[in-house]
Amino acid sequence: MTRRLLATDLDGTIVFDRAVPPAAKQALDRWRAAGNLLVISTGKSIFATDDVLRPSGLQFDYCVCYSGAVITDGAYAVVDASYIPVELVTDIHARLKDLPGVATYATTIDNDYLLSDNAEWVDPILSKFTPLAPEQFAEHRFIGIPMLITDDAERDRIEAMLRTDYAGRFEVHRNQTFLDIVPPGADKGAGLRRLLDGQFGGTAVELWTLGDSWNDIPMHENADHAVCFTYSPDEVKSVCESEVARAEDLIDRLLEETR
Structure with missing residues (x-):
């Protein structure tokens, strides 16, 4: 028997203004109650994912977070993780810390x-954090470096610089206002x-993906059925088989097909 698995992005997909709308939450609950699997696939950290989902009470089976660098179960117990060297964090921080419009x-x-903030505003995607001084970097083991860049042209310039100057040392993923650095080979x-091979190696799984933005393209390209939104960028639409206006529209359609 083939099980259906829905891997869904968070921000701009099922999270808006730091909340899961009731209609989306109810649809996702119906999805799991029907015996299907739900995976959260996000660029967020464990901390940020839990922070935004906990108020809704949404339950899921696995989380692919940090843009694929970390896999957890539904209780955020780590199944698999990869890291970036602290020297890289130090170097990136030194290059970006004085740039205007960058956090x-x-x-x-x-x-x-x-690490540094010249953006002068807090994006709801990453709104809770602890300041960390450079002399404290060595005390931590880092997974990613999110960068809030308020100007589109500057975001393009920094992305090109990172890809040229650090080729092969990490991955760079793009969201609407962020660039995310994660370990080499990590994407959604x-x-x-890795999740399917490690946890479902002997089980037939039909993979559906739902996501709105550029950093969702790698998961869409690995799906049996990839779905984005009517408001997604054209580059995202080009790799998806269909578009929806709301997450619950897709889930209701899929559940209706199995009745």
Whole structure:
């Protein structure tokens, strides 16, 4: 028997203004109650994922977080994780710390840290964090470096610089206002493949993916059925088989098909 698995992004997909709308929450609950699997697939850390989902009470089976660098079960127990060297965090921080319109963060298994802030505003995607001084970097084991960049042209410039100057040393993933640095080979698609191979190696799984933005493209490319939104960028739409206006529209359609 083939099981259906839905891997869904958070921000711009089932999270808006730091909350899961009731209709989306109810649809996701119906999805799992029907015997299907739900995986959260996000660029967020464990800390940030729990922070935004806990108020809704949404339950899920696994989480592919930090853009695929970490896999957890439904209680956030780590199944698999990869890291970046602290020297890289130090170097990136030094290059970005004085740039206007840029806030640089760093994530660990336990927390999200603010390294420098010239953005002068807090994005709801990453709104809770602990300041961390450079002399404290060596005390931590880092997974990712999220960068809030308020200007589109500057975001393009920094992304090009990172890809050129640090080729092969990490992955760079793009969201609407963020760039995320994660360990080499980490993306949402690779994370889902590791999850499926490690946890469902002997089980037939039909993989559906739902996500709105550029960092969702790798998971869409690994799906049996990839779905984005009517408001997604054209690059995302080009790798998906269909579009929906709301997450619950897709879930209701799939559940209706199995009745």
